[in-house]
Amino acid sequence: MEIELAPETYRLCIIENDAEFDKFMHWTKQNAIGVLVDPFFDDEKNLLKGAVIEDLAELEKQNKHIEEVERFCLLFTKSNEDGTFSQIYRDFVNDVTLLLHDKCTCDGCKCIGCQMYDVRIAHYGKDNVDIRQSNENTIVLNLSDSESEWTQEFVENHSVDWNDWESLVT
Numbered sequence: 283m284e285i286e287l288a289p290e291t292y293r294l295c296i297i298e299n300d301a302e303f304d305k306f307m308h309w310t311k312q313n314a315i316g317v318l319v320d321p322f323f324d325d326e327k328n329l330l331k332g333a334v335i336e337d338l339a340e341l342e343k344q345n346k347h348i349e350e351v352e353r354f355c356l357l358f359t360k361s362n363e364d365g366t367f368s369q370i371y372r373d374f375v376n377d378v379t380l381l382l383h384d385k386c387t388c389d390g391c392k393c394i395g396c397q398m399y400d401v402r403i404a405h406y407g408k409d410n411v412d413i414r415q416s417n418e419n420t421i422v423l424n425l426s427d428s429e430s431e432w433t434q435e436f437v438e439n440h441s442v443d444w445n446d447w448e449s450l451v452t
């Protein structure tokens with residue numbers, strides 16, 4: 283069976299030895315090119331099987347990041363289409379997810395989410411607060427070294443299902 287592959291997308295490489303392979307991997311990494319080993323395609327050119335080689339150091343970094351995140355309490359701040367923000371508190375250890383505010387304006391808003399930023403900036407200084415980009419619409423504030431205590435009533439009134447939010451904020 284012959285399969286036509288678009289030349290700009292695929293390229294057949296025969297690599298003779300380890301040194302060549304290292305050189306090749308280095309080149310693909312620099313050019314952000316994915317590498318398939320021993321690929322098999324079906325009639326529709328869908329990939330059936332093939333090992334995807336990824337950079338190990340990159341993978342380890344990602345795994346480390348996931349482990350780190352799962353131990354922590356985080357505050358996700360997701361920008362909404364109307365220009366407001368949703369503030370979602372997530373405690374991964376106790377499996378608690380709270381929608382603190384879904385119409386936060388961030389600018390002088392003083393909702394609980396905004397206050398969490400203010401408190402930490404006042405305490406650690408603006409440049410030392412652990413804020414990361416979680417996805418293109420979301421930033422995440424690391425709250426893991428502080429304990430947030432919520433009243434039972436607050437938890438009942440603000441609890442949301444993490445399954446509904448996880449894909450939106452991560």
Ligand SMILES: [Zn+2]
Pocket residue numbers: 383386387388391392393394395396397
């Ligand atoms: Zn706010």
